[in-house]
Amino acid sequence: MKRLCITACATAIMMLAGCEKGAPEEDVKKIEVPEGDYQARLQAMPEGQRNAVFIRALRDARRDCQGVVSSAYQGLLRDRPTWTARCDDGVGWVIIIGKDGVAEVVNLVEAERAGIIEPGSK
Numbered sequence: 001m002k003r004l005c006i007t008a009c010a011t012a013i014m015m016l017a018g019c020e021k022g023a024p025e026e027d028v029k030k031i032e033v034p035e036g037d038y039q040a041r042l043q044a045m046p047e048g049q050r051n052a053v054f055i056r057a058l059r060d061a062r063r064d065c066q067g068v069v070s071s072a073y074q075g076l077l078r079d080r081p082t083w084t085a086r087c088d089d090g091v092g093w094v095i096i097i098g099k100d101g102v103a104e105v106v107n108l109v110e111a112e113r114a115g116i117i118e119p120g121s122k
Contacts, residue, residue, distance in 0.1 A: 038097045039081040047071060054085040057095055061105040065091065074117060082117065084108060 042050055051068035058065045065087035074082040074094075081097045092108030094117055111117045 038103075042081070042083070042097070043073065051085065054083070054093075054095060057103050057105060058085065058087070058093060061103075063093065063105060065089070065093070077116065084117070 042053065045053070047070070051071050054071050055065060055068045058068070065085075067088040068085045069088050071083055071085045074084055076082065077096055080099065083095045083097070085093045085095055086108075087093070094104075094106045094108055094111040096104040096106070098104065106116060108117070112119045
């Protein structure tokens with residue numbers, strides 16, 4: 001049942017959705033995304049559309065973000081495309097797109113402290 005819920009939520013990742021506050025969590029959340037070449041699709045999108053995808057990913061991961069105001073490709077991390085997204089409240093997130101269709105969402109400050117991403121990433 002949980003997997004079905006995650007899959008249903010992930011399907012909505014490409015759609016715009018409203019935001020509601022959720023409790024911030026420091027652990028890594030994983031969500032499934034629809035099949036396809038995720039990286040090529042993300043890179044082909046205008047930033048505003050990509051930000052809408054990332055707000056959906058953050059919401060599905062139950063992260064507190066009312067809107068994504070910027071996003072940037074950071075390169076590959078362990079052969080997985082890695083992006084940063086900054087919310088309108090200034091909080092940054094790392095979104096790692098897995099080859100298996102799973103996106104990992106990690107707080108940017110925590111990712112820097114853990115050495116997952118270089119300090120000062122956008």
